[in-house]
Amino acid sequence: MVRGREADAFRILESSEANPDSILVAQQLANYLRCVELQSKKDHSPELGFLKDRFGVTPENVGIKISACLIVKDEEECLGRCLESLKGAVDEIVVVDTGSKDRTVEIAQSYGAVMGTFEWCNDFSAARNASLELATGNWILWIDADEVLDPGSARAFQRAVTRPQFGGFNIQIINYTEKDSEYSVFEHHPIRLFRNLPSVRFTGKVHEQIVHGLQALELPGATLEGATIHHYGYTSEMMEAKGKIDRTITLLEHEVRNQPEEAFHWFNLCNTLYCAERWAESEHAGRQCVQRLRENDPYGAMCYQLLTGAMIAQGKLDVAIEFCDQATARGYGGILVEYERANAYLKMGDGAGCLAALEKCGVDQWPEGMTGDRSIVEYKRNIIKGQALALLGRYDEALAELDFALAKVPNYGPALYSRAATLEKKGDTFEAYEAFLKARSDAGILALATKGAARTALALGILQAAAKLFKEAWEADPDDYGCWVGWTEAATAWGDTESILLAYEAFVKHHEPTNEVLINWGRALAEAGQDERALTCFTEVIKRDPTQANAYFNCGDLLYRNGAFSDAAHLYETGLRVNPNHADGWFMMGNALAQMNLDEGAKLAYRQALQINPSHAGVLNNLEVIAA
Numbered sequence: 001m002v003r004g005r006e007a008d009a010f011r012i013l014e015s016s017e018a019n020p021d022s023i024l025v026a027q028q029l030a031n032y033l034r035c036v037e038l039q040s041k042k043d044h045s046p047e048l049g050f051l052k053d054r055f056g057v058t059p060e061n062v063g064i065k066i067s068a069c070l071i072v073k074d075e076e077e078c079l080g081r082c083l084e085s086l087k088g089a090v091d092e093i094v095v096v097d098t099g100s101k102d103r104t105v106e107i108a109q110s111y112g113a114v115m116g117t118f119e120w121c122n123d124f125s126a127a128r129n130a131s132l133e134l135a136t137g138n139w140i141l142w143i144d145a146d147e148v149l150d151p152g153s154a155r156a157f158q159r160a161v162t163r164p165q166f167g168g169f170n171i172q173i174i175n176y177t178e179k180d181s182e183y184s185v186f187e188h189h190p191i192r193l194f195r196n197l198p199s200v201r202f203t204g205k206v207h208e209q210i211v212h213g214l215q216a217l218e219l220p221g222a223t224l225e226g227a228t229i230h231h232y233g234y235t236s237e238m239m240e241a242k243g244k245i246d247r248t249i250t251l252l253e254h255e256v257r258n259q260p261e262e263a264f265h266w267f268n269l270c271n272t273l274y275c276a277e278r279w280a281e282s283e284h285a286g287r288q289c290v291q292r293l294r295e296n297d298p299y300g301a302m303c304y305q306l307l308t309g310a311m312i313a314q315g316k317l318d319v320a321i322e323f324c325d326q327a328t329a330r331g332y333g334g335i336l337v338e339y340e341r342a343n344a345y346l347k348m349g350d351g352a353g354c355l356a357a358l359e360k361c362g363v364d365q366w367p368e369g370m371t372g373d374r375s376i377v378e379y380k381r382n383i384i385k386g387q388a389l390a391l392l393g394r395y396d397e398a399l400a401e402l403d404f405a406l407a408k409v410p411n412y413g414p415a416l417y418s419r420a421a422t423l424e425k426k427g428d429t430f431e432a433y434e435a436f437l438k439a440r441s442d443a444g445i446l447a448l449a450t451k452g453a454a455r456t457a458l459a460l461g462i463l464q465a466a467a468k469l470f471k472e473a474w475e476a477d478p479d480d481y482g483c484w485v486g487w488t489e490a491a492t493a494w495g496d497t498e499s500i501l502l503a504y505e506a507f508v509k510h511h512e513p514t515n516e517v518l519i520n521w522g523r524a525l526a527e528a529g530q531d532e533r534a535l536t537c538f539t540e541v542i543k544r545d546p547t548q549a550n551a552y553f554n555c556g557d558l559l560y561r562n563g564a565f566s567d568a569a570h571l572y573e574t575g576l577r578v579n580p581n582h583a584d585g586w587f588m589m590g591n592a593l594a595q596m597n598l599d600e601g602a603k604l605a606y607r608q609a610l611q612i613n614p615s616h617a618g619v620l621n622n623l624e625v626i627a628a
Contacts, residue, residue: 010050017054026055028165034059035162064161067092067137067196071118071127075145076102078232082145083111089154090141096131104145122251125202135196138164142192142210146233147173156226160193167219168194168210170369175231177375184409185378188371191221192229206251207268223369245276256288263292267303274306282310290323293330301327302372305336312344320344335361336372342384351391358385379405383415386422395426413442417449424456432456447476454486463494471503478510488520500524515541519550526558534558549579556588565595583613590622599626 013029016022030051033044051057068090072079086093095108096116108115118130132140139161143149153171160169168191178184191210194200200213214221233244252269259265266289273282286307293300304327311320324341327333338361345353358381366374373380386401402419409415420435436453440446454469470487474480484507491499504521507513513521522537535558541551552575560568569592576585590605603626606619613619 010047014054023055023057026051027057027060030057030059031062031164032162034062035064035164038064039158039162060164062164063138064158065092065137066090066139066141066157066161066193067094067135068141068143069094069096069128069131069135070143070145071096071098071124071131072100072104072108072145073098073120074100074102075104076100076107079104079107079145080111081148082143083108083113085149085151086141086143089149089157090137092135092137094131094134096127096134098127122254123205124251125204125208128202128208132196132201137196140194140196142194143229144231144233146231148230148232150228150230153227153229156224157193160224160227163222164195165220166222167197167200167214167217168192168221169224169227170221171224172228173231174228175233177373178409178412184375184412186372187366187374189223189369193224193227195219204265205255206248207264209264245272248272249276256285260288261292263289263294263297263303264299266292267299267306270303270306270310274310277313279310279313283307283314283316286310290326293332296331298371300330300332301334301336304332305340305372308337308340308344312340312347315347317344317348335367335370335376339376339381339384342381342388346384346388346391349391351388354384354388354391358388379408379412379415383412383418386415387418390418390422390425395422398422399426411441413439413445413449416442417445417452420449420452424452429456429459433460433462447473450476451480451483454483454490458486458490463490464496466490467494467496467499471499475506492524497524497528501528515545515548515551519548519554522554522558526554526561531558531562547578549575549582549585551575552578553582553585553588556592560588560592560595565592568592569596581612583609583616583619586612587616587619587622590619594622594626602626 009029013022013025016025030048033047033051036042037044048059066089068086070082070093072095083093093108093111093113094116095105095113096118097105097108098118098120105115114134116130116134118127120127128142141149141157160166170189171192173188173190173192175186175188176184177186191214194210194214197213197217199217200210202208202210203212211221249269249272252265252272255262255265256269266285270282270285270289273285276282286303289303290300290307293303304323308320308323308327311317311323321341321344324333324337324344327337338357342354342357342361345351345357361376361381366377382401382405386398386405389395389398389401399419399422402415402422405415406412406419416435416439420432420439423429423432423435426432433453433456436449436456439449440453442449450469450473454466454473457463457466457469467487467490470483470490474483474487477483484503488500488503491503501524504513504517504524507517518537518541522534522541525531525534525537535555538551538555538558541548542555545551552571556568556571556575559565559571569589572585572589572592576582576589579585586605586609590602590609593599593605594602603623606623609616609619
């Protein structure tokens with residue numbers, strides 16, 4: 001019948017009249033003919049008359065009118081795009097506002113929407129059910145303001161509404177997780193087009209569902225091929241702007257308290273906490289979910305992925321692999337779980353194990369109807385494969401995988417950073433430096449990329465840039481002592497006294513300086529001519545720890561330069577009691593004595609220095625001067 005072979009359809013029905021199910025089939029056929037009649041204006045009275053006379057059936061209360069139902073609040077930035085996409089696909093637009101303060105209502109009215117208001121009560125189902133009360137269509141399209149209906153969906157809707165034997169249709173939802181990237185997507189297939197029946201209403205305060213009402217009526221669902229909704233509300237910018245995560249966590253915590261045995265609520269809480277990078281809480285929710293999973297729950301594989309991902313983020317690598325095994329044993333293995341297994345092996349430093357896991361999720365296309373992160377297949381697995389190959393020293397192969405990923409997502413930070421790190425390992429230092437600089441464009445890896453750029457700049461002798469980059473990296477993470485040391489080393493090699501002193505001033509604002517830091521700070525101050533402050537640094541070290549020989553030597557050098565030879569000699573002597581094997585200490589002791597015309601004492605000090613370092617040029621020269 002659907003293919004236009006009406007005569008064949010009636011002939012088959014007639015031949016199976018004795019079958020008890022023939023009346024059910026005849027009823028579905030009558031409903032179908034009525035819907036087609038409404039849609040095409042084509043008269044099907046003869047066929048309907050036949051069905052009535054032969055089987056005693058007439059069309060039920062069916063129709064083809066579609067009402068798009070939305071609940072909104074402060075959606076002026078995106079509502080117009082959504083409503084524009086509905087033109088030609090639906091017959092009615094119903095918009096229920098929950099308290100907008102911007103132009104949302106005005107925009108909805110400009111599209112001729114049926115308007116309603118609802119006082120927000122932290123219950124998404126209650127608000128959506130209010131929109132259903134205003135809808136006059138035979139079918140409901142559930143859509144949100146930050147979503148856009150794909151242009152090809154209208155034709156699919158025309159097919160769907162002639163099949164009222166189905167209570168609802170699953171529609172592909174493509175959720176974009178990165179701005180301006182068609183490859184960074186999460187895909188799922190919920191029921192979004194469903195019959196408008198009095199008892200079919202939304203349930204759940206958050207992550208609301210319509211399926212329970214359809215199941216109660218024993219109305220089956222089907223997948224609607226050719227229909228797609230694009231969702232832009234999951235990009236980080238949109239999530240932060242709307243405060244979605246915190247709001248959703250609060251509502252989901254309420255749901256799991258009220259229905260602690262409902263796995264779906266635990267799954268949604270696990271997912272939301274994962275997005276918030278609250279790893280321990282996400283792990284707890286994930287454990288609760290997998291304990292309650294029923295056989296073939298559609299979100300089971302994704303829950304295991306989130307659970308193991310949260311474990312990996314906490315460094316629980318062995319446990320994560322155990323749960324990957326559990327997922328596979330329960331029938332939830334596949335792409336998502338093997339991807340996390342690969343992640344765990346990579347973090348362990350097991351490149352071969354990582355590659356083996358990736359082979360198990362090596363399909364070319366995302367499986368039709370599968371829920372999850374489609375970008376794993378698009379490019380993320382290539383990034384992990386590149387990292388594993390680099391770990392194994394197979395740098396050219398690693399770069400090929402990373403370049404493949406970057407061809408799809410040119411500005412994706414993890415891929416940019418991995419490429420730069422691989423070039424650095426390979427020894428292509430200048431190329432690595434440029435790659436690290438490019439990777440800094442991604443805020444998520446800015447700190448890591450800055451450290452890499454600083455490190456390679458220092459290796460290349462680009463000292464001014466290295467000092468600047470190490471400074472930026474340390475300011476972003478003042479607990480990273482290595483970056484601070486890099487800053488001082490680069491600034492010292494560059495000869496930038498101002499930058500050196502700034503580094504020490506900045507350090508002591510965050511940390512109690514160690515003796516080593518105080519001594520080096522004192523040296524920098526002395527070179528800058530700030531002798532009093534330098535002396536304060538050295539004497540503070542001596543006060544803290546009288547066994548710090550370097551503090552005595554540096555303090556002696558400072559006094560020597562200022563002509564206080566006797567005091568300098570005393571400090572050298574004290575330092576040499578602590579460390580008698582310091583050739584330069586004996587050398588400076590000899591110099592101080594020589595300045596006081598105590599030549600015999602100076603000779604003794606110089607000879608002591610030569611016993612430690614026989615080729616000490618300064619000592620040999622000064623002995624010749626005294627002998628002359």
